[in-house]
Amino acid sequence: MKPFDCLNHFLRAAIFFALCWNLASPQSDSKDLHLTFQEKTALDKFKAEVINLLPEEYMKSDFYLIRWLRARNLDIPPAKAMLLESIKWRKDNNVKSILQENWSDMEQDFPATFNTIDKLNHPIVTMELGDWDFRAAVLVGKSHRLNRYLMYINERYMRSVFDAQAAGKNVTRVLVLVDSEGANLRKQACPLCIPNLIRWVSSMESYYPQFVQEIILINGTCSYTKNIFEYLNVKINFLMKLFA
Ligand SMILES: *[C@@H]1O[C@H](CO)[C@@H](O)[C@H](O)[C@H]1NC(C)=O
Ligand SMILES: *[C@@H]1O[C@H](CO)[C@@H](O)[C@H](O)[C@H]1NC(C)=O
Ligand SMILES: CC(=O)N[C@H]1CO[C@H](CO)[C@@H](O)[C@@H]1O
Numbered sequence: 001m002k003p004f005d006c007l008n009h010f011l012r013a014a015i016f017f018a019l020c021w022n023l024a025s026p027q028s029d030s031k032d033l034h035l036t037f038q039e040k041t042a043l044d045k046f047k048a049e050v051i052n053l054l055p056e057e058y059m060k061s062d063f064y065l066i067r068w069l070r071a072r073n074l075d076i077p078p079a080k081a082m083l084l085e086s087i088k089w090r091k092d093n094n095v096k097s098i099l100q101e102n103w104s105d106m107e108q109d110f111p112a113t114f115n116t117i118d119k120l121n122h123p124i125v126t127m128e129l130g131d132w133d134f135r136a137a138v139l140v141g142k143s144h145r146l147n148r149y150l151m152y153i154n155e156r157y158m159r160s161v162f163d164a165q166a167a168g169k170n171v172t173r174v175l176v177l178v179d180s181e182g183a184n185l186r187k188q189a190c191p192l193c194i195p196n197l198i199r200w201v202s203s204m205e206s207y208y209p210q211f212v213q214e215i216i217l218i219n220g221t222c223s224y225t226k227n228i229f230e231y232l233n234v235k236i237n238f239l240m241k242l243f244a
Contacts, residue, residue, distance in 0.1 A: 029120070032066075032172035032210070039066065042074040050080060055087060056096065058162055063172070071209040086207045098152045099159065106149040109133065114160055121169040122213060123160035125153070130182025130219075134193035143196060150200040154208050161211060173213035181219035 035043065043062060046069055054060050065083075072079040090096060111128040118124055137146045157174045164171040204212070 029122075029170050029172045029213075033170060035062070035066065039069070039074060042069055042076060046076050046079060049076065050083060053084065053087065055091070059087075063165065067210040082206070082209070089203075089207055093148075093151065095151060095155055098148070098155050101152070103149060103152055106145065106152075109137065110146075110149060112153055114156055117164075118175055121164060121171050123157065123164055123171065123174045124177055125157045125160075125174055126177045126179065127153075129178050129180050133187045134196060135187050135190040138190070138192045138196070143192075147196055147199060150196070151203065154200075154204055158208050158211050173211055175213050176215045178215060178217050179219055180217055 043066055047060075047062070047065055050065070051060060058064060068079040068083045069076070072082060110132045113126045114123065116124045116126065134146065137143065157176075161171060161174055
């Protein structure tokens with residue numbers, strides 16, 4: 001392996017780290033579904049404060065509301081601020097109808113699938129990162145459309161959790177499978193592409209808290225990448241599996 005390749009992988013790992021920071025946690029669904037006494041007390045109070053401010057029906061469920069509280073350590077004022085900010089963002093960006101928009105052009109260039117489940121019924125989102133040419137999209141002036149498509153992906157994985165719930169599955173989160181075969185720095189991490197990536201990651205954290213169970217990277221090829229993930233895994237205690 002040439003040194004440049006490893007540098008390349010190092011930077012990629014840094015991006016994946018940004019992608020995974022704070023998103024994946026080792027909590028299992030049963031833990032998600034079980035409310036402690038303290039959580040239940042906080043949730044009842046939180047719910048009473050926000051219930052009349054929620055524009056979409058699914059938002060009124062305990063299943064949705066508890067995430068905001070947990071993301072803010074059961075502290076009601078910041079959880080409420082976070083939730084209200086998300087509602088504003090959804091309204092400003094018309095996110096409610098994003099799943100009905102025609103994404104066929106983007107789905108072709110940025111392939112992702114949503115139609116598989118794992119043994120425990122978790123919806124799996126698969127992203128063929130190697131094909132995702134952020135740079136080309138940005139260069140042809142599709143940056144705005146790309147950002148909106150990334151919103152669509154987040155919205156779609158969130159909905160897949162609600163769909164699984166509605167079908168009687170005890171599922172609270174999705175698994176994200178990132179196939180990095182063929183990924184390279186030039187395509188995914190060009191200087192003009194980075195802001196899109198950062199916006200995407202921060203919107204996952206801010207507007208879809210606790211919806212990702214685990215991010216699994218496959219076909220990562222450099223041992224450096226692997227070492228970095230192992231280090232981070234220990235460091236911040238998120239689950240990450242690497243099938244090199
Ligand atoms: C979606 O957009 C593509 C062009 O990007 C077009 O060919 C296709 O007919 C559209 N599909 C629908 C259902 O409007
Ligand atoms: C879902 O979880 C509840 C509570 O933990 C349990 O009673 C129920 O049997 C579970 N359902 C399935 C389909 O696993
Ligand atoms: C080229 C390569 O190694 N592809 C592999 C990517 O990961 C999947 C799942 O682990 C393998 O099935 C492929 O062979």
